[in-house]
Amino acid sequence: MIDPVRPIPIEDVEAARERIAGTILRTPLVKLDLGPDGPDIRLKLENLQPTNAYKIRGAANAVAMLSDEDRARGVWTISAGNAGQGVAYAARAAGIPCSVVAIETAPKTKLDRMRALGATIVPVSYEEAWKAAEAHAFEGLDGTFVHPFDNHDFIAGHGTMGLEILEDAPNVRTVIAAIGGGGLITGVGSAIKALKPDVRVLGAEPETAAPYALSLRNGEPSKFTDWQASFVDGAGGQSVTARMWERMQPVVDGSITVSLEQVREAMRLMADKARVVSEGAGALALAAALTGEAGDGPIVCVVSGGNIDLAKFTSLVTA
Numbered sequence: 001m002i003d004p005v006r007p008i009p010i011e012d013v014e015a016a017r018e019r020i021a022g023t024i025l026r027t028p029l030v031k032l033d034l035g036p037d038g039p040d041i042r043l044k045l046e047n048l049q050p051t052n053a054y055k056i057r058g059a060a061n062a063v064a065m066l067s068d069e070d071r072a073r074g075v076w077t078i079s080a081g082n083a084g085q086g087v088a089y090a091a092r093a094a095g096i097p098c099s100v101v102a103i104e105t106a107p108k109t110k111l112d113r114m115r116a117l118g119a120t121i122v123p124v125s126y127e128e129a130w131k132a133a134e135a136h137a138f139e140g141l142d143g144t145f146v147h148p149f150d151n152h153d154f155i156a157g158h159g160t161m162g163l164e165i166l167e168d169a170p171n172v173r174t175v176i177a178a179i180g181g182g183g184l185i186t187g188v189g190s191a192i193k194a195l196k197p198d199v200r201v202l203g204a205e206p207e208t209a210a211p212y213a214l215s216l217r218n219g220e221p222s223k224f225t226d227w228q229a230s231f232v233d234g235a236g237g238q239s240v241t242a243r244m245w246e247r248m249q250p251v252v253d254g255s256i257t258v259s260l261e262q263v264r265e266a267m268r269l270m271a272d273k274a275r276v277v278s279e280g281a282g283a284l285a286l287a288a289a290l291t292g293e294a295g296d297g298p299i300v301c302v303v304s305g306g307n308i309d310l311a312k313f314t315s316l317v318t319a
Contacts, residue, residue, distance in 0.1 A: 002136050003152065005246045008190035012152075013159035020060040020157060023093065025049050027161075029168040029300065032286070033273055040297030041289050042169055043274060044161065047282055047306030051085040051113070053234070054158060054184060054304050055148070059086030061157030062146050063094055071096050074143035078133050079103070080180075080233050081110025082305050083148035088117035101138050103129045105229060109309045126229065130238050133181065149181030150243050158187025165300050166195055174294045177302040178284040179203040179212045179255065180235035182244035184304060189251030200295075203248075203255035204288035206263060206280075209236025212248070213255040221245035230260055231316060234281030234305055256288035263287045268317040270303070279308040280316075 027048050032041045046054035063075065074097035077087040084100035091098035100114050104123040115121060122141070124132070132138040136145060147154065165175060165188070175192055177185040189201040203212050209232070211224035223239040230236075240248075263280055266287035270276040278286075285301035288294060 005243050006152065007250065008152065008156050008159055008187065010191060010194035012156040013163060013191045016061040016153070016156045017160045017163060019064050020057060020160065023060040023090065024057050026164055029165065030274060032270070039289065039299060041286065042298060042300050043270065043276065043286070044165060044300055044302045045276065046161070047276065047278055047303050051082070051089050052306045053082035053085065054161065054302070055082040055086035056089055057160055058151070058154035058157035058183060058187065059083065059090045059146065062151055062153040063087065063090035065153045066144060070144040074098065075146050076101065076138070076141045076143045077146045077148050078129050078138070079148055081106045081114065081307055082234055084114045084119060085110065085117060085307070087146050088114050088119035092118045097143070099141055099143065101129055101132055101141070106233060107307065107309050107312065110307050113307070134241055149183030150241065151183070155183050155187040155190070155247070158184050159191040161302065162188040162191025166192060169298055169300055172199055172298045172300050174200040174202060174297065174299045175302070176202045176204050176256070176285040176288050176294060176299060178235040178281045178304050179205050180237055180281065182212070182240065182248050184302070185252055186244070186247045188302065189248070193251045200253045201251060202288065202294055203252055204284040205255060205257050206230060206232045206236045206284065207257050207259050208232070209238070210257045211237055211240045213257045215240045215245060216255060230280070231312065232260065232263055232280035232284065234279055235284055256291060256293050258284065258287040258291065262290070264316050264319065266290060267313070271317050276303060277306045277308070277313060278303050279305050282306055
């Protein structure tokens, strides 16, 4: 039975922070030097986590919260790469088996790292993976399911990033995070809105996969019928589920849609100015900030991950 949706209280986020402190890295917040006339943008470098992506925060908290009975069954999740690595990392630390229903078009780098962490890979199409995420089930896997975004404890773990942002940038006016399933922005937004409700929380999506922006226009969770696969494989879903729409509405103030070229330029800029290697999804927030739609700042952009094949990264930033 799926637990009902409920808000993420700040107490759950603070408890998660203590719970995962020995597993995750408190990532730095660095200013991106865009010159005297550029906007004030800071980068929250989640690409520096042990799994090179923010998902380890939620995964570590969710696995730590499992009962002994649930752990004994082993765990499984659904992933394009980053959630799978996070859950596999936490499962290995806990000494329990892990399987990942992995999108078969995920970058080889992500698939190889999940296997290296001990995960059993079950390759499926994007459509099959999304159906499993909506159903919270996948035939043939009977372990304990750790949902990659629609899971209270997973989201509370992501909220720990919001605590760090407010401590390191108390004057922040806007925080931008990529939207895939919605777990990242719900967690970060829940923490920020609880402590500083005037701070704006904005999503970022690629124009090839922007269901949240579409849902905002429609006033209800919607399917993005023009969805296209791209190098922004860690974000941009095919639809917004009703449950995640309910979670995001109270803590997200809007969304900015960017082109793939704008994402490439953001990847290039971070590499050039800050020597940061970001995957496509990790550059979405900066691409959104550079449109000017988020204002002058201070703006914090969550660099959600850096799991990308180096050859692919090089081709994107030098094109």
